[in-house]
Amino acid sequence: MKEEKFLLKRFGVTFAPGTLLFEEGQPCAGMYIIRKGRVRLYKKAGQNKVTIDVLGDGDFFGEMACLLGQPRSINAVVEEESQILVVEPEVLDGLFREKSGLGIKVLGNLAARLRKAYEIIGRLAEEQGPTPGKEPPSP
Template sequence: MGLAGSAFKDVGKEFPKGTVLFKEGDEGKQMYLINSGEVKLSRKTPQGDVVLARLGFGEFFGEMSVITNKPRTDTAEAVTDCRLNVITKDVLETLVAGKPLVALSILKKLMFRLESAYDLIEDLYVKHIKLDKGK
């Protein structure tokens, strides 16, 4: 079960293409659920901006700062016109406390993201070892 369903499609707030929803280092007071459109998450590096993800309908983002009370670790920008549900910390806590399936849905998605990050780390490590052996 996901956070979004067809009932969410016509609710939320409109954000035009190009809107920066938050930037790296900002305080995270809310997370977002995508009802329509596409959002890009990116991070600045010494080599330039790196796109971490492109998210669409039913995906959520911005939850890390809301949960940890730490600054944003990336920048979120609307790639297309978007309709997003804006979920504050209080609303998130109420949802999680009152609806265990919402908490489980968030937890599952976070585990999938963590698994993907582990796969990427492994791939980078293997490539690094191969490069070192080639010297």
């Protein structure tokens, strides 16, 4: 309980609905852990915003850009007043080293996202059908 209070005091921020946490192309400013509230992750497709996921209490996001050292690949907006822990990249590295459970949780989260992406790719491939002249290799 002491550790949780320390984390809230050090990293906790309350965000109002509609707050844009980050946009595609921005550098990593930290990983976000939702203590209480809801955040929508979306991609821009022309004038449209395509929702990728809606996250809530206990979920975390924003770690991929930090781990890869690459710009954000998605947008994140607060849907309802949210209490979020914002962990800077330099602190995140230390937390992963000290708290192996956090690293394992992040790996599980990344694996689940990868599985979801593969499922979407599979559905899109089925809808499109085979590409002429691009038959898959025989097993």
